[in-house]
Amino acid sequence: MNYAYDRALGEIARELSQRVARLAPALDGAAQAAPAINLNPTRDASHGDFATPVALAAAKMWKGDPYEIAQGVAAQGSDGMPAVAHVDAVRPGYVNLTMGVPFWAEVVRDVLRMGPDYGRSTELQDAGPLVIEFVSANPTGPLVVVQGRSSALGATLSEMMRFAGCAVTAETYVNDAGAQLEALAGSVYARYATLLGRETALPDNGYPGSYIVDIARKLIERDGPRWLDAPFEERHSAIGRFARDLIVDEQREDLDRFRVHFDRWTSEAALHDSGAIALAMDELRASGHTFERDGALWLRATDFGDDKDRVLLRSDGRPTYLAADAAYHADKLRRGHRYLLNILGPDHHGYILRLKALVAAMGHPGSLEVLLAQHVTFKRAGETVSMSKRAGDLVTLREVMDQVGVDAARYFFIDRAPESHLVFDMELAIEQSAKNPVYYVQYGHARIASILRRAEGDGKSPLLERGRAGADLDRLEHKAEIALIRRIADFRRTVAAAARARAPHRLAEYAHAVATDFHGFYTDCLVLSDNDALTSARLSLCLAAKTVLASALRLIGVSAPEKM
RNA sequence: GCGCCUAUAGCUCAACUGGAUAGAGUGUCGGGCUUCGAACCCGAAGGUUGGGGGUUCGAGUCCCUCUAGGCGCGCCA
Numbered sequence: 001m002n003y004a005y006d007r008a009l010g011e012i013a014r015e016l017s018q019r020v021a022r023l024a025p026a027l028d029g030a031a032q033a034a035p036a037i038n039l040n041p042t043r044d045a046s047h048g049d050f051a052t053p054v055a056l057a058a059a060k061m062w063k064g065d066p067y068e069i070a071q072g073v074a075a076q077g078s079d080g081m082p083a084v085a086h087v088d089a090v091r092p093g094y095v096n097l098t099m100g101v102p103f104w105a106e107v108v109r110d111v112l113r114m115g116p117d118y119g120r121s122t123e124l125q126d127a128g129p130l131v132i133e134f135v136s137a138n139p140t141g142p143l144v145v146v147q148g149r150s151s152a153l154g155a156t157l158s159e160m161m162r163f164a165g166c167a168v169t170a171e172t173y174v175n176d177a178g179a180q181l182e183a184l185a186g187s188v189y190a191r192y193a194t195l196l197g198r199e200t201a202l203p204d205n206g207y208p209g210s211y212i213v214d215i216a217r218k219l220i221e222r223d224g225p226r227w228l229d230a231p232f233e234e235r236h237s238a239i240g241r242f243a244r245d246l247i248v249d250e251q252r253e254d255l256d257r258f259r260v261h262f263d264r265w266t267s268e269a270a271l272h273d274s275g276a277i278a279l280a281m282d283e284l285r286a287s288g289h290t291f292e293r294d295g296a297l298w299l300r301a302t303d304f305g306d307d308k309d310r311v312l313l314r315s316d317g318r319p320t321y322l323a324a325d326a327a328y329h330a331d332k333l334r335r336g337h338r339y340l341l342n343i344l345g346p347d348h349h350g351y352i353l354r355l356k357a358l359v360a361a362m363g364h365p366g367s368l369e370v371l372l373a374q375h376v377t378f379k380r381a382g383e384t385v386s387m388s389k390r391a392g393d394l395v396t397l398r399e400v401m402d403q404v405g406v407d408a409a410r411y412f413f414i415d416r417a418p419e420s421h422l423v424f425d426m427e428l429a430i431e432q433s434a435k436n437p438v439y440y441v442q443y444g445h446a447r448i449a450s451i452l453r454r455a456e457g458d459g460k461s462p463l464l465e466r467g468r469a470g471a472d473l474d475r476l477e478h479k480a481e482i483a484l485i486r487r488i489a490d491f492r493r494t495v496a497a498a499a500r501a502r503a504p505h506r507l508a509e510y511a512h513a514v515a516t517d518f519h520g521f522y523t524d525c526l527v528l529s530d531n532d533a534l535t536s537a538r539l540s541l542c543l544a545a546k547t548v549l550a551s552a553l554r555l556i557g558v559s560a561p562e563k564m
Numbered sequence: 565g566c567g568c569c570u571a572u573a574g575c576u577c578a579a580c581u582g583g584a585u586a587g588a589g590u591g592u593c594g595g596g597c598u599u600c601g602a603a604c605c606c607g608a609a610g611g612u613u614g615g616g617g618g619u620u621c622g623a624g625u626c627c628c629u630c631u632a633g634g635c636g637c638g639c640c641a
Contacts, residue, residue, distance in 0.1 A: 060621075307637080350567085437588095516588090519604055
């Protein structure tokens with residue numbers, strides 16, 4: 001990856017750095033240390049294109065006047081920085097840089113040259129190899145809406161981190177062992193027996209959903225009545241497996257449709273069967289971070305910041321959920337991953353400290369990070385519906401996809417910071433109108449596509465070709481053109497910073513901003529005009545904007561339509 | 565009782581991790597199509613960033629405290 005943008009900014013940073021160093025007052029005969037140059041794109045165009053607070057930092061170190069230092073830095077103008085048009089010192093002590101037109105032309109050229117790879121970087125190379133684990137559902141029913149949110153978050157974050165140069169493995173864990181699966185098997189059996197004429201009540205902790213009846217029907221289809229009087233153990237495990245497989249298949253179908261794809265699925269039951277848990281327990285014992293009490297094996301979690309010690313093996317010898325997690329996380333680490341990132345639902349935050357303690361006890365302190373996907377509440381007909389675990393109120397991911405479509409669902413789920421409680425407005429998501437931010441962004445993309453089609457149709461294909469080659473880019477100097485290019489130039493930084501901050505919503509915000517800047521450009525600047533050079537340059541800009549919009553949408557998991 | 569998350573415009577949310585005049589969308593009011601898609605654009609109004617204190621050149625952001633809401637605190641998963 002080779003960005004003209006980087007070369008120019010690097011040159012500027014070096015020049016400014018030298019200027020600051022020259023201004024450093026001597027102390028005891030030696031020049032004092034100077035602060036590093038931090039070049040930030042400005043939020044407000046009236047502050048130029050890039051700004052650095054270096055004079056503020058220097059003033060702090062040297063106990064000087066920041067404005068005076070800023071003036072000193074700005075004094076030699078753009079000498080040694082050909083990309084810069086002018087330099088201003090501004091109170092309280094900023095140095096603002098305004099870039100020249102050729103600098104922006106180079107940005108467009110970068111995009112045209114790199115296409116879908118524009119924006120890739122190596123900024124998060126050090127954040128990997130990393131496993132992102134998310135969704136990790138009980139296979140006891142359809143995926144619900146919170147899992148929709150965490151799957152959208154996980155998938156987007158994975159893509160963003162890869163784009164920023166991090167090696168990512170996306171994984172999910174199937175909780176197909178323990179009490180919940182017992183309850184599932186019991187529930188299916190009850191429906192199965194009832195369907196076959198032997199009225200049977202659901203177990204106490206059973207699942208009332210109608211999908212259980214569907215599973216029971218399929219069981220009859222496959223096996224007939226053979227389980228009706230089979231020995232409990234045998235029928236229980238057979239029915240449990242049957243139901244789990246069906247449900248996991250359905251979950252996988254839903255996720256597929258939701259454009260969420262895992263590199264790896266791990267079965268908790270398989271960890272029990274393979275002896276992986278027993279092995280993990282041996283290793284933990286050997287680490288010295290466990291102890292025995294009341295016949296149970298405990299993890300000394302309080303040594304690692306948890307508020308209680310935690311049971312790994314119950315007094316009857318059965319492993320807890322935490323023990324299975326020990327085996328799973330040991331496996332992730334053994335496969336060569338340096339960092340682990342788990343996305344958990346809001347009801348699991350009590351689990352965070354003990355998971356971290358567990359990983360630390362296994363010899364990898366600090367390598368596990370937990371991201372909490374907060375609650376989703378629904379707003380329908382102006383009324384908010386809280387998602388309780390009560391069977392009746394549960395909204396499934398599938399329902400959401402059916403009602404609002406995959407694009408809107410993906411967008412809405414990541415449009416808010418993960419830790420903020422999300423209010424999902426069904427009507428707004430369904431609405432195909434200006435109010436809906438998804439369509440606003442997609443419309444931008446479709447509008448560009450339409451212009452490009454029009455260019456072909458109008459016999460301007462040669463100009464389009466010149467545009468692809470980036471022939472007349474120095475013609476781009478209109479305010480709206482520069483604003484759009486500035487935004488495009490910010491793509492790589494936005495992806496990397498958002499990935500680092502685990503903040504996919506910033507990418508949605510960014511895509512929206514690109515669309516806004518494009519619409520502004522479209523309103524102010526006629527693309528297909530009589531001026532051939534200008535037409536070709538503006539077609540270049542359209543191509544670049546389209547490329548970046550499509551990339552941002554791709555990372556979010558939203559389609560970029562040519563027409564709508 | 566202890567712990568985590570949250571509190572910013574009427575509503576839903578941002579604010580690049582301590583930087584400049586706190587920004588978007590939506591809602592309200594006003595304006596813009598005989599040129600490439602009006603699913604668009606421009607303008608106006610709207611704020612004591614829950615309250616109080618502190619740290620410093622500078623705080624929505626950091627520390628303390630109070631208030632309100634959500635969630636969690638099992639040899640459940």
